[in-house]
Amino acid sequence: MTPIPGAREMFSLDPEVIQLNHGSYGAVPVEVQERQAELRAEMERMPDRFFARLPARLAVARERVAAFLNSSGAAFVANATEGVAVALESVPLAAGDEILHTDHGYAAVERALRRRAGESGARLVRVALGDDPVAAVLGGVTARTRIAVLDHVSSAGARLLPVARLAGELAARDVVTVVDGAHAPGMLPVDLDAVNADFWVGNLHKWAFAPRPAALLHVAPRWRGRVRPLVVSYGEGFPDAVEFQGTRDYTALLAAPYGLDVLERLGLDRVRAHNAALAAYGQRVVAEALREAGLCADAPQTTGYPGVPMRVVRLASGLGSTKAEADALCAEILDRLGCQIKIEPVGLLRLSAQIYNTPGDYDRLAAGLPDILRSRRGLLRAI
Incomplete structure (x- = not known):
């Protein structure tokens, strides 16, 4: 957890707020913001x-990002949700087909699955990952399973899944694999050709320091000629039909390689080791403080996944168990402690760590959070 000198000054984050929720929206280094501003100014001049030069420039930017993730066939999309939607639109489904998904799926993706199933007559099959995600996923596969939608790193639980192994096992069963890799770019070493999923999409604006919105959709060779863009515009074939959709603002995509430059200049291994160790520290001190106050449902040992700079602490029963309660808790914590955190509406407090954070950030949260939760629990009991 050796601090990276000058890291805090690289960002334009509010100095009055301790940002412990990088995983939701990321943070863009100032120099990358400046490069995007230059691109916007160029566009307006x-x-x-x-726009005449845009396709060629997008191709250069895409090749840079694709090389970083070792993808032999990719297209830019706005975000992981859009990429999953493209994948779902591209795979034919018939009445009675099954779409397998897990209890760790992202809420917006779950909504897309429900709509696709309703339109096609397919059936959703939801599996609980439990302690053995491979057994859980493969145990949910039947002769009617057409698509399996998996997370690379789950949003709510910060859980790392063995997506390469699962993609291989599912391919052997003739199941199309769609991987929501929203958090993976920048966070983890990723080799998409080795993962060998049919579709994989990851956000660049979370852990890869790109402006928002920016993501990369990787498509396996057998699907590239069958990809159906969500909007039909002037682009033809893959990736142009997915990527080029008229007068959008493409400056975030063009600036994405500059985020990778920042990461590589700092040292990828250094950044990843710092962030993973700091997230583990934050989880430990917050869980210990809440456990001593009887406000934490976790076992004495806290858990996490190798290389993942997000950790969760399960709050005591009744705390943050609904969206309204979780949002109210986050707002109160921000107001009283100056800490921006994320609470999933199942009582999971998720902590992120980025190079601008320090151990003192988590110490501050740990010191003040028990009183807030005690007060909140008292209010809930009084209702």
Whole structure:
């Protein structure tokens, strides 16, 4: 957890707020913000020339990001939710087919699955991952399973799944694998050709320091000629039909390689080791403080996954168990402690760690959180 000198000054985050929720929206280094501003200014100076040259420039930017993730076939999309939607639109489904998903799926993706199933007559099969995700997923596969939607790193539980192994096992069963890799780029070493999923999408604006929104959709060779874009525009074939959709603001995508430059200049291994160790520290001190106050449902040993700079602490029963309660708790914690955190509406407090954080950030949360939760528990009992 050796601090990276000058890391805090690299960002334009509010100095009055301790940001412990990098996993939701990321944070863009100032130099990358400046590069995007230059691109926007260029676009406004001469829009015709900017858009005429755009396809070639997008291709250069895409190749840089694809090389970073070792993808032989990719397209830019806005975010992971859009990428999953493209994948679902591209795989034919018939009445009676099954779409397998897990109890760790992202809420927006779950909504997309429900809509696709309703339109096609397919059936959703939800499996609980439990302690053995491979057994759980494969145990949910039947002769009618057409698609399996998996998380690389789950949003709510910060759980790392063995997606390469699962993709291989599912391919052997003729199941199309769609991986929501929203958190993976920048956070973890990723080799998409080795993962060999049919579709994989990851956000660049979370852990890869790109402006928002920016993501990369990787598509396996057998699907590239069958990808159906969500909007039909002037782009033809893959990746152009997915990527080019008229007069969007493409500056976040063009600036994405500059985020990778920042990461590589700092040292990928250094950044990843710092963040993973700091998240583990934060989880430990917050869990210990809450456990001593009887406000934590976790076992004495806290858990996490190798290389994942997000950790969770399970709050005591009744705390943050609904969206309204979770949102109210987050707002109160921000107001009283100056700490921006994330609470999933199942009582999971998720902590992120990025190079701008220090151990003192988590110490501050640990010191003040028990009183807030005690007060909140008292209010709930009085209702």
